[in-house]
Amino acid sequence: MTAMPTPSGGRVAGWLLAMAAALGGGGADAGPPAPKRTDLVIDLPAAGDLAAPANGQTLYVLDESRGGVVAIDPFDPSKRWTALAERPAADGAVEAVAIGCIDTGMLAVVGRGRDDWSLRTHRLQPNTASDPASPAQTVSLGRSGGRPPAAGDGAGPCLAVSPSRDWLGIGGLPAPLPAVVRAPIAGSRIGPVTSRGGPELAGGIRPRAITISTSEELVLFASGAAPSPTLFVAYQRPPDPRLLLHLDTGLPRIRDAAFCRADGTLWVVGGGGGGGDAAAAADRTPEGLWRIDAVLRNGRQAAEAVCVAPLPGARAVVCLSEKAIIVTHGREARKVSRFDASTPGTQPGATPGTQP
DSSP states (O other): OOSSOOOOGGGHHHHHHHHHHHHTTOOOOSOOOOOEEEEEEOSOTTEEEEEOOTTOOOEEEEETTTOOEEEEETTEEEEEEEEEOOOOSSTTOOEEEEEEEEETTEEEEEEEOSSEEEEEEEEOBTTBOBOTTSOSEEEEEEEOSSOOOOGGGTOSOEEEEOTTSSEEEEEOOOTTSOSEEEEEEETTEEOOOBOTTOOOOOTTOOOSEEEEOTTSOEEEEEOOSSOOSSOEEEEEOTTOOSEEEEEEOSOSOEEEEEEOTTTOOEEEEEOSOOSSSHHHHHHHSOSEEEEEEEEEETTEEEEEEEEEEEOTTOOEEEEEETTEEEEEEOSSSOEEEEEEOOOTTOOTTOOTTSOO
16 A cells, blocks of 8 residues: 555545455555665755646755755756755845746745735746746735744745645745645636635644645645654545544654655655654654655554654655655754665555565
8 A cells, every 4th residue: 555545535435445455454564674875966055845847857955045946856966956046145035945846847935025925936947036026927925923933943934835836835934824725726827816715624733834735635744733752644535524534643853744646645844753752752762864655554544654764853855756756854054865765666656664
């Protein structure tokens, strides 16, 4: 079974039965061997969020210190250029905090002004730097009286574009802005941003990370209403606000998440100490690249996090294919690395370590 398959609407019960039959009551094993690692960017110490178009031929890396975006060929990093120039030094310039690809020629950027937030799009040309002060479109996200938690706390604005490229979601904006907002995409234009049809969340709960599944479901990671040392994962199919699943991940922090289009595997970066005995928690759940598997535990649907690559300071992830998962990691000086995390012999629809 692919990791964390995605049920929809009233088919949840039937999906659980089918999954139970496929698993035969078993669960995932310790996971695959350590993946091959290739460092792509080692000279961008403030590397942050990542984005890539559906074809996976270009990787975009946000430079958090300067606001620019670097583009590279993820399989030949010597091919590199500036896709979005650095933000102006003038007071009041918009600070880029999250990025996403609308398509191969359009980059979306969540930006922060003094106390207002916006979503901007920029047209991209190979080997040409777009001007951050001249976006193709600007959509207001609203105003807030404060700043979001630091990205190192596992929170902060996150942007996800649906596989169909029909809509996008944004989470992690500071209160009093909505916990999650969505906007339709028509070609290269973004429509009105709204919280209508978003997930039903108890008061005060705000996602730490969001992504969108291959079945067009919003997937969010957040702390529960009751104090808990770990985060839950939940699925929601807009515009129905109900959460289809609400499962404990076992991870104290999740900073970013991404689905693999090819096989539906759900990847996250996070881990580390969570509360209580932080050192012991960090030993159990080291920072790094994790795969979230769907398993049966005592006959009930559950999520199991499998550490694929321990990486101190892991903070952003994007999946180009089942053989190319890209991660930003590092504390003082960050790197961007490509991992071949494929498991030989694994078939779509089968959890590694189980018999379909």
